[in-house]
Amino acid sequence: MNYFSDDELRCQCGCNELIFNSAVRVALNTIRMEYGKPMVVTSGYRCPSHPIEAKKSNPGEHTTGMCVDIACSGFDAAVITSLALKYGATRIGWNQKGTGRFVHLGWSTDYPKGTWTY
Numbered sequence: 090m091n092y093f094s095d096d097e098l099r100c101q102c103g104c105n106e107l108i109f110n111s112a113v114r115v116a117l118n119t120i121r122m123e124y125g126k127p128m129v130v131t132s133g134y135r136c137p138s139h140p141i142e143a144k145k146s147n148p149g150e151h152t153t154g155m156c157v158d159i160a161c162s163g164f165d166a167a168v169i170t171s172l173a174l175k176y177g178a179t180r181i182g183w184n185q186k187g188t189g190r191f192v193h194l195g196w197s198t199d200y201p202k203g204t205w206t207y
Contacts, residue, residue: 092121098133098157106136108154113196116176117157120194123172126165131191132158150180156195166192182207 093114099107121128135142135151142148150156161169162185170181173194180195184207 090118090122092118092128093130093133097130100134100136100139101132102136102139104136104138107134109134110153110155110196113155113157116173116178116196117194119176120169120172124169128169129160130157131160131189150193150195150197150200153197153199155197156180156193158191158193160189160191162190166190169194180204 091114095107095109098109098114099105117128132141132151134154135149137143137148137152139151142152159169166183166185169192170183173181173192178194178196179202180193180197180200181204182193182195183205184191184193
């Protein structure tokens with residue numbers, strides 16, 4: 090089952106480009122199936138010209154097509170994090186303050202393994 094459409098994962102700067110790793114998509118679908126509830130992608134692939142990426146000195150993990158940001162908070166963020174680790178995520182970032190809470194789930198080997206908060 091494919092829970093995530095191309096439109097959810099493509100760059101949202103207006104270029105509509107989509108570069109997304111198929112193994113990461115399989116992992117996301119597996120996580121979603123086990124989680125048992127909808128997961129909203131707030132950011133998938135970003136082209137290097139995307140406003141967030143263009144501000145950086147080096148392109149971020151989103152330009153690799155090997156990560157997503159998922160809207161979630163509280164216990165749901167903990168469950169999604171646990172499932173992501175179970176299915177091979179090596180980079181986890183949490184934004185759990187204010188509005189727009191999310192968890193960054195990453196599988197890219199081009200960046201160091203780790204966790205962080207925003």
